[in-house]
Amino acid sequence: MTSSTTKDGPAAVHKPTLLPSLTSLRFFVAVIIFLFHATGYVLFTSPDVSKRFVDLVTMGGWAGMSFFFMLSGYVLTWVARPTDRAGGFWRRRLVRVFPNHLVMLAVTAILMVTVLDQVFDERKALLNVLLLQAWSPHLDVRTAFNSVSWSLSAELLFYLCFPVLLTLVRRIRPERLWTWTIGLLTLITLVVPLAVNRLPHREVIPFVELGAEQFWIIFHFPPVRMLEFVVGILLARIVITGRRVPVSFGGAAALTVAAYAVGPLFPPVFRMVAVMAAPLALLIAAAAVSDLHQQRPTLLSSRPMVYLGNLSYAFYLVHLQVLVYGSYWLDTTTPGSTPFGIAVLVLLFAVAVALSWLLFAAVEQPMMRRFGSKPRAPKTPPQPSGPEPAAPADRTPATAGAVAESSGGIR
Numbered sequence: 001m002t003s004s005t006t007k008d009g010p011a012a013v014h015k016p017t018l019l020p021s022l023t024s025l026r027f028f029v030a031v032i033i034f035l036f037h038a039t040g041y042v043l044f045t046s047p048d049v050s051k052r053f054v055d056l057v058t059m060g061g062w063a064g065m066s067f068f069f070m071l072s073g074y075v076l077t078w079v080a081r082p083t084d085r086a087g088g089f090w091r092r093r094l095v096r097v098f099p100n101h102l103v104m105l106a107v108t109a110i111l112m113v114t115v116l117d118q119v120f121d122e123r124k125a126l127l128n129v130l131l132l133q134a135w136s137p138h139l140d141v142r143t144a145f146n147s148v149s150w151s152l153s154a155e156l157l158f159y160l161c162f163p164v165l166l167t168l169v170r171r172i173r174p175e176r177l178w179t180w181t182i183g184l185l186t187l188i189t190l191v192v193p194l195a196v197n198r199l200p201h202r203e204v205i206p207f208v209e210l211g212a213e214q215f216w217i218i219f220h221f222p223p224v225r226m227l228e229f230v231v232g233i234l235l236a237r238i239v240i241t242g243r244r245v246p247v248s249f250g251g252a253a254a255l256t257v258a259a260y261a262v263g264p265l266f267p268p269v270f271r272m273v274a275v276m277a278a279p280l281a282l283l284i285a286a287a288a289v290s291d292l293h294q295q296r297p298t299l300l301s302s303r304p305m306v307y308l309g310n311l312s313y314a315f316y317l318v319h320l321q322v323l324v325y326g327s328y329w330l331d332t333t334t335p336g337s338t339p340f341g342i343a344v345l346v347l348l349f350a351v352a353v354a355l356s357w358l359l360f361a362a363v364e365q366p367m368m369r370r371f372g373s374k375p376r377a378p379k380t381p382p383q384p385s386g387p388e389p390a391a392p393a394d395r396t397p398a399t400a401g402a403v404a405e406s407s408g409g410i411r
Contacts, residue, residue, distance in 0.1 A: 019075070019078065019287075019288055019291045020291060020300060020301035020302075020305075020306045020309075021249075021287040021288075021290055021291050021294075021298070021300040021301060022071060022074070022075065022284065022287050022288060022291070022309075023305075023306050023309035023310065024299075024300040024301070024302075024305035024306055024308070024309045025067075025071075025283075025287060025300065025309070026068070026071065026309045026312040027305065027308040027309045027311065027312045027315070029060075029064045029067050029068065029312075030064070030312040030315050030316050030319070031349075032057060032060030032061065032063075032064050033060065033061055033064040033065075033148075033316065033319070034315075034319045034323075034349060034352065035053075035056075035057040035060065035061075035345075036057045036058060036060055036061025036064070037061070037148075037319065037320050037323055038057075038323055038345055038348070039053060039054045039057060039058070040323075041323040041324065041326075041327035042323075042327065042341050042344050042345055042348070043334070043335040043336070043341070044335055044336065044337070044338055044341045045335040045336060045337060045338075046338060049338050049341075050335075055264065058264070059260050059263040059264060059271070059275075059276070060260070062219070062271065062272040062273065062276070063260065063263075063276035063280060065151060065219075065225075066228050066273055066276055066277055066280050067280050067283075067284070068151070069151075069154070069155075069158070069225055069226075069228040069229050069232065070228050070229070070231050070232035070235065070280060070281060070284055071232060071284055072155060072158060072229055072232060073158070073162075073228070073229040073230060073231065073232025073233040073234075073235075073236070074232035074233070074235050074236045074284055074285075074288070075232075075236075076162055076166075076232075076233075077166055077169075077232070077233045077236035077237060077240075078236045078239075078240070078288070080166060086163040089159075089162065089163060090159060090160070091371070093159045094159075095367055095368060095371045096313075096364075096368060097131075097152055097155065097156070097159075099363050099364065099367040100313060100314055100317050100359055100363055100364050101131070101146075101149055101152055101317065102129070103359065103363050104146050104149070104317045104318065104321070104359070105125075105128055105129065105145055105146055105149070107321065108145045108146040108321055109125065109145060111321065111325060112145070115325065115328070116328075121144065124140075124141055124144035124145065125144075125145065127141060127144075128144060128145050128146075128149060131149070131152050131153040131156045132153060133149070133150055133153050134150045134151075134153035134154050134220050134221070134222050135153065135221075135222065137212070137213060137216050139205070139212060139215070139216070142216070142220050146317065146320065146321060147320065148316060148317065148319075148320050149317065150220055153222060154220070154222040154225045154226070156222075157222040157223070157226060158222075158226055158229045161226065162233075165229075165230060165233055166233060169230070169233050169234060169237055170237070172234075172237070174237075174238075174241040174242075174243060175243075177234055177237050177238045177241065177243055178238065178243060180234055181231060181234040181235065181238065181281070184227055184230060184231050184234065185231060185277055185278050185281060187227055188227050188228065188231070188273060188274060188277045189270075189273075189274040189275075189277050189278060190274070192217075192218065192224060192227070192273075192274070193218065193269045193270045193273075193274045194269075196214050196217050196218045196269055197214070197267075197269045199211060199213050199214050199217065200213065201214070208268060208272070209268040210268050210269065214269065218269060218272055218273060219272050219273070228273075228277065231277070231281055232281075232284065235281060235284055235285045235288075236288075238285060239285055239288050239289060239292070245282070245285045245286050245289050246282075247282055247286055248286060248290075249283075249286040249287055249289070249290040251282075251286070252279065252282040252283040252285075252286035252287070253283060253286075255279040255282060255283075256276070256279040256280060256282075256283050258279075259275050259276050259278075259279040260276065262275070263275040263276060287300075308353075310360070311353070311356050311357060311360050313360075313364070314355075314356035314357070314359040314360040314363075314364055315352060315353065315356035317356075317359070318352050318355045318356045318359060319352040319356075322348050322351050322352040322355065323348060323352075326344075326347075326348045326351060327344075327348075330344060
């Protein structure tokens with residue numbers, strides 16, 4: 001990593017476009033979310049095995065979304081240029097998100113009607129098409145059709161606000177970035193859960209042990225989840241401006257594992273987001289710094305892992321439907337032996353990876369190549385020192401390069 005003295009701080013970094021470790025981590029997180037959802041579709045005859053399986057992956061299901069939301073803010077900030085315009089940014093993000101989403105929505109609707117003989121709900125379908133479902137207080141609306149797409153509904157708000165958010169965050173003096181980050185993490189870990197805990201415990205949802213309104217606000221409501229997205233923006237600015245990240249990647253990983261282990265001991269209102277927020281923030285920042293300093297290839301920087309990371313958006317959209325219809329056709333909702341259950345999990349996972357590759361190769365990549373490319377920046381002589389150019393008043397930041405199109409959180 002090279003550095004220079006700039007207005008951003010004493011050691012502002014010169015940024016490589018690719019962050020392979022963060023890209024690879026996306027796939028690991030997507031796998032945990034797959035296993036989390038599999039607990040409802042692959043059952044074991046042994047109650048002890050079933051309980052251990054659920055206990056092992058449930059925290060990962062909740063924490064995975066925090067990771068993706070923070071990573072989205074981080075990557076979009078990392079690749080932003082001061083000369084980028086909001087219109088171009090929004091176009092690229094819509095091209096990135098909607099083709100895969102609409103294909104999977106259509107596939108899901110067809111399967112629901114033809115295989116499960118369910119009624120097609122036009123209102124829910126319209127909200128899904130427009131990615132507005134996460135704004136509904138009704139769980140059946142938020143989880144209609146391909147239910148994992150609720151997170152895209154939240155991301156759509158993030159993308160709409162990103163140009164303004166980044167402009168504001170860029171105005172924060174580098175030495176105060178950690179203060180702002182800690183403040184936001186305090187909101188996420190204490191203020192929001194305590195406020196949500198005061199809401200009525202009506203219509204308690206058994207699996208999450210929260211009232212319907214509580215679950216909506218703390219887990220699905222886009223403005224609340226945007227706090228994590230802004231943390232990602234701040235983390236990127238911390239690394240870009242050369243601020244010190246207080247732990248190594250190994251230390252951050254250890255903190256994340258520790259939080260994961262103790263998370264189930266906390267009340268549900270803290271368990272879903274609060275417990276893992278700070279460790280995940282440190283993990284993302286430390287992984288980025290590790291990529292900057294990396295001298296030798298690692299597992300996370302290997303080509304196969306980076307490629308799987310690039311598949312993670314398609315995998316995320318495909319995996320739940322593979323579980324739903326795979327379990328239906330294989331009848332895995334009838335408890336089976338442990339070896340049978342593991343074999344089914346491996347089979348369904350392999351099918352999900354294969355279908356995600358198909359969606360990636362047939363839809364996502366062609367659409368991005370055709371409509372999502374970004375004009376190349378004009379070539380200028382390298383400037384190893386001097387102030388970072390300020391963003392012109394009539395322009396807003398956006399994304400650039402391969403990372404923006406392949407590593408923006410889930411998407």
